Amino acid sequence: MTTVLTEPVHDEPPRTAPLSPARRTGLRRWPIATVVLVLLSFFIGLPLVLVLAASFTAKSPLDGFGSFTFANYSAVFHGQGLDALKNSAVIGIGAGSLAMVIGTGLAWLAARTNMPGRKLAELAGILPLFISGFVGAMAWSLLASPRSGALNLLMDALGIPWHLDIYSLHGIVLVEGLYYSPYAYLFLAGSFSMMNPELEEAAAVHGARQRGILRHVTGPLSRPALLSAGVLIFALVIEDFPIPVILGSGAGVNALPSYVYELMATAPAQENRAGAVGVLLVAAMAILVVAQRRMLRGQSYTTVSGKGFRPRRIDLGKWRWPAFALVLLYIVLAVVLPVLALAQTAFSKAKYISSFATLVAPANFTTGGFVAALNDPTFLLSVRNSLIVCLIAGIAGAVLHFLVALYINRSGLPARRVVAIGSMTPAAVPALVFGVGMLWMWTTVPGPVYGSLSILAIAYVVRFTPQGVSGMSSGMHQIDADLENAALVSGASRARSLTWVTVPLLRTSIASTALLLFILSMRELSASIFLYNSHTRVLSVTIFEQWENGEWPAVATFGLVLSAFLLVLTLAGRRWLRLGSDG
Missing domain, CATH: 1.10.3720 (MetI-like fold)
Structure with a gap:
C-alpha cells in the first residue's frame, strides 16, 4: 500500500509575500497619526459636534438632546x-x-510715505x-x-x-x-513695505495720478493682504x-x-x-x-523677485x-x-x-479707592488664577503647538493635511460658541476637569491653536530641513536631532509663541464666561462681573492693572516678538 503525504489545508495560514521596508514604516506611522487625529477630534471636534447636535434638538446635551427639530433655527x-x-x-x-x-491708512503712512x-x-x-x-x-x-x-x-x-x-x-x-484696526495694520504693513515701487513708477511715467496709482496698482497688488485682513x-x-x-x-x-x-x-x-x-x-x-x-x-501677486529694489516713499x-x-x-x-x-x-x-469742573477738581482725587480695590480678596484671587492659568496655557500650548507644527511640516506622517486643517478650525469658531461646547463636553466627561482651573487652561490652549501652530510653522519654514537631516545622517536619533538641532534653532519662535499665548489668554473673556466658578474666576471675568454690578471704581482699577500688565509684558518680551528673528 502506498501512502501519499500531503500538506494540511487548514492547519496553518497561507503564506504571503513579506512586507517591504517602506510598507512596514508606513504601518508604524499610522498609529501616531491616529493618536493625533483622535486628540484633535476630541478637543476641537467634540465641542462643535455637541453645539451642532443641540441646535437640531429640543433638549440640552446634558439632558439627552431630545427630539429632532428646526424650531431653534x-x-x-x-x-x-x-x-x-x-x-x-x-x-x-x-x-x-x-x-x-x-489700519490700512496707518500701514500705508508708516511704510510708504x-x-x-x-x-x-x-x-x-x-x-x-x-x-x-x-x-x-x-x-x-x-x-x-x-x-x-x-x-x-x-x-x-x-x-x-x-x-x-x-x-x-x-x-x-x-x-x-x-x-480691531491693529489687525489690518499687521497684515498690510508687511505687504506695503515689500511692494516693488517700480510698478507704481511705471504707472506714474505713463501719466497716472497718485489716486489712480493707489486704485489701480497699489490696491490690486495688496489684494491678498487686504482680503485676509478683511475676512x-x-x-x-x-x-x-x-x-x-x-x-x-x-x-x-x-x-x-x-x-x-x-x-x-x-x-x-x-x-x-x-x-x-x-x-x-x-x-x-x-x-x-x-x-x-x-x-x-489662479492669480499671481508676486512683486519681489531676485532683482533688488529700494522702497520709494x-x-x-x-x-x-x-x-x-x-x-x-x-x-x-x-x-x-x-x-x-x-x-x-x-x-x-x-x-x-455732575459737572466737568467736579470731574477734574484736585480735591476729588484720592488713592484710597485704588488701594482698596487692589486689596480686594476677589481681585487677588482672580490675579492668582489668571497667572496660573495663563502660565500653564503659555507653556503647555507652546509645547503642544510645536509638536503639531512639527507633525505638519517635518514628520512626513500620514494625514498631515487633515491635521493642518484641524489645527486651524478654532479660528473659524466664535469663542463664545466654543466655550458653550466646552461646557457641555467637560460636564459630561468624567474626571476632575470641570470646575477647576484646568478647564480654562485647556480652553485657552485649544482656542489659540491656530495662532500657536502658525507661529511655530513660520519659524520652521525659515530653517532648512537639511540641518536636521545632517544630524540623522551622522547617526543621531530623531529625538536627539530634535533636542540638539530643531529646538535650539526655534527657541525664539517657541518663546514668542509662549508669550503670545500668555497675553492672549490674559485678555480672553468670551471663552471664559461659561467655564468658571467662584473659585476659578480669572481677571477678565472679575472685571466683567464688576461692570455687571455697577462697581465702576473697581472696573477702572482692574482695567488699568490689566492694561499696564499687558503693556509691560509685551515691551519686556519684545526681544522674542521680533518677526523673522529665527532666520
Whole structure:
C-alpha cells in the first residue's frame, strides 16, 4: 500500500509575500497619526459636534438632546433673534470697514510715505492691542455716556449743544473699529513695505495720478493682504461678545454673540437656541474663508523677485502734517482718552459727577479707592488664577503647538493635511460658541476637569491653536530641513536631532509663541464666561462681573492693572516678538 503525504489545508495560514521596508514604516506611522487625529477630534471636534447636535434638538446635551427639530433655527429668524442678526451684519460691515480704513491708512503712512513721525504711525498701529476690547468699551462708557460721560460734561462746560451716546449701534461700530484696526495694520504693513515701487513708477511715467496709482496698482497688488485682513476682522467683529454687551445692553441693541450670552445666562437657559445661533456664526465664517480663497485663486501677486529694489516713499506734500494729525487723533481716541477715563474713575472719591469742573477738581482725587480695590480678596484671587492659568496655557500650548507644527511640516506622517486643517478650525469658531461646547463636553466627561482651573487652561490652549501652530510653522519654514537631516545622517536619533538641532534653532519662535499665548489668554473673556466658578474666576471675568454690578471704581482699577500688565509684558518680551528673528 502506498501512502501519499500531503500538506494540511487548514492547519496553518497561507503564506504571503513579506512586507517591504517602506510598507512596514508606513504601518508604524499610522498609529501616531491616529493618536493625533483622535486628540484633535476630541478637543476641537467634540465641542462643535455637541453645539451642532443641540441646535437640531429640543433638549440640552446634558439632558439627552431630545427630539429632532428646526424650531431653534426658526426662532433665530424671528423677533429678537432676527434683530440680533441684522445688528451683527451692520456691526460687521461698519466696524470692519472702519478698522480696515484705519489700519490700512496707518500701514500705508508708516511704510510708504514721508509723513513726519512715521515711527509714531508704526506705534499707533499696534498700541491698542495692549487694551482689551472690553476694557476699551468700559472706558468709552465713562467717556461718552449720555448723562455723565466726561466728553459730554466737557461739551456742556463749553456750551456746545451736542452730546455723544456711546450706548448705540453707532457706538459699538466706533469702538469695534478702533480696537480691531491693529489687525489690518499687521497684515498690510508687511505687504506695503515689500511692494516693488517700480510698478507704481511705471504707472506714474505713463501719466497716472497718485489716486489712480493707489486704485489701480497699489490696491490690486495688496489684494491678498487686504482680503485676509478683511475676512479676519469681519470674523472677529461678528463673533465679539463683550463690546456689544457692554455698549448695547443699555440701549436694547443685541448682536448674535450677546444674544447667545443672554440665552445662556437667563433662567431657564435656552441652550438649544444658543446652539443654533452658534452654528450660524460658524457657517458665516466658513463662507467668508471660502469666498476669500475663490477670489484669490489662479492669480499671481508676486512683486519681489531676485532683482533688488529700494522702497520709494511717496511725497504727501501739503498733506504731510494733516496725516500726522490724523495719526495723533487715532492714538488719542484709542489709547489716551480711555486710559485717562479709567485713571480718573479709579482715583476719584466722588460717586457722582455732575459737572466737568467736579470731574477734574484736585480735591476729588484720592488713592484710597485704588488701594482698596487692589486689596480686594476677589481681585487677588482672580490675579492668582489668571497667572496660573495663563502660565500653564503659555507653556503647555507652546509645547503642544510645536509638536503639531512639527507633525505638519517635518514628520512626513500620514494625514498631515487633515491635521493642518484641524489645527486651524478654532479660528473659524466664535469663542463664545466654543466655550458653550466646552461646557457641555467637560460636564459630561468624567474626571476632575470641570470646575477647576484646568478647564480654562485647556480652553485657552485649544482656542489659540491656530495662532500657536502658525507661529511655530513660520519659524520652521525659515530653517532648512537639511540641518536636521545632517544630524540623522551622522547617526543621531530623531529625538536627539530634535533636542540638539530643531529646538535650539526655534527657541525664539517657541518663546514668542509662549508669550503670545500668555497675553492672549490674559485678555480672553468670551471663552471664559461659561467655564468658571467662584473659585476659578480669572481677571477678565472679575472685571466683567464688576461692570455687571455697577462697581465702576473697581472696573477702572482692574482695567488699568490689566492694561499696564499687558503693556509691560509685551515691551519686556519684545526681544522674542521680533518677526523673522529665527532666520
